[in-house]
Amino acid sequence: MRTRHAGATVLAALTALTLAACGGGDVGGGADDDTASDGGGGGGGDSITIGIKFDQPGLGYQDGDTYTGFDVDVATYVADKLGYSADQIDWVESPSAQRETMLQTGQADMIFATYSITDERKETVAFAGPYFVAGQDLLVAEDNTDITGPEALEGKNLCSVTGSTSAQRIKDEYSEGVELVERPGYAECVTALVAGQVDAVTTDDIILAGLAAQPSNKGKVKVVGAPFSTERYGVGLSQDNDMCEDVNSAIEEMIEDGSWEEAVTTNTDGTGYTPNSSENPPTVDACA
Structure with a gap:
């Protein structure tokens, strides 16, 4: 993940050099600019890669170029608070068995994929959140x-x-x-x-x-309607991340401004499902 501020600084420097060399003529850009994103995002070429499930209706679901679900809504909200608009998100599929590897190898910057926080997983990846508690x-x-x-x-x-x-x-x-x-x-x-x-x-x-x-x-x-466990959904991050605190702040803001509840209602409408009110909205953990 490249930061927006770094891209803007490089672009400003290139602009100044070009103007000085050309006497104020038009500045070239586009695909030749070093700040262009491999993922095709906007904002000076910045993008963020977010892993989700592609096959979970109501949570993470792909239909052509459209991505929907609660996980998608939370991820989009958090990305916005980190400075990335919806069109700067590169969505990647994150199967359960591949999530740790994807974070460790940099294939995803964050993973929102019904990713339960466990001590075993914390040995290889970090978590922000939780942003939801299921059973x-x-x-x-x-x-x-x-x-x-x-x-x-x-x-x-x-x-x-x-x-x-x-x-x-x-x-x-x-x-x-x-x-x-x-x-x-x-x-x-x-x-x-x-x-x-x-x-x-x-x-x-x-x-x-x-x-x-x-x-x-x-x-x-x-x-069946008889939940028998507590599953705390976290945001998967690499262990050397520098985003955990910002992600947690975004989740807390989403809960406080009503966007979290709206996302839950929208994505479970008509199913008869009601989240466990004693666990939701969740209390966000401190970053380790």
């Missing part, structure tokens, strides 16, 4: 009355996304005999559920609500 739940077939919680999954097939900790937690803490099935994305898990290939899908309640609300899934699946 792990189950998605089952609409006519399923047997699965009422994680304890009822003994001998059942449970689907989650590769790299997620959700399914393993159920096996470790609730149903040792559950059979774990991994798919690359939650949409694939729901497809398997509708086809009868798995008995349940697990992840955070807000993700499941978004999946259940999709036209192709309506009337076929339902959220």
Whole structure:
């Protein structure tokens, strides 16, 4: 990520030199200017690369060149407070299994991808936030009355996304005999559920609500509605970042000015989902 101020300083210096050499003639620019962004952003070529999910309706979802969802809205708000307009954001897909690597290798400056803050992950990446607190739940077939919680999954097939900790937690803490099935994305898990290939899908309640609300899934699946964990969504950053405090300030401002609540309502409308009021809006942690 290049800062806007640095780009502006370089541009000003080049302008002054050109004017001096050409006697005040027109200044050349565009693609030959050293400040042009590889990502094509505005503002002197500055851009910021933000990782999101591309397959989570209501959170992070790609439809052509359009990106929507709560994570997208929070990321856009934070980027604006950091000095980047919406057209200066380069969105990149951040699958669960690749998030740490993307931050460590500089493929993303920030990641807003239903990224739960855990001590294990803090060993390799840093977090700002949390900006939302979800709860792990189950998605089952609409006519399923047997699965009422994680304890009822003994001998059942449970689907989650590769790299997620959700399914393993159920096996470790609730149903040792559950059979774990991994798919690359939650949409694939729901497809398997509708086809009868798995008995349940697990992840955070807000993700499941978004999946259940999709036209192709309506009337076929339902959220059990008995969350059994606390998932604190953080903003993933590299460990050597210099943005954490500014990101936290932006999240707090979003909560205070009402934009956070508006984003939650807009992205869960019609799903029947209500965030846990005792946890949301969340209290932002101090940067380590």
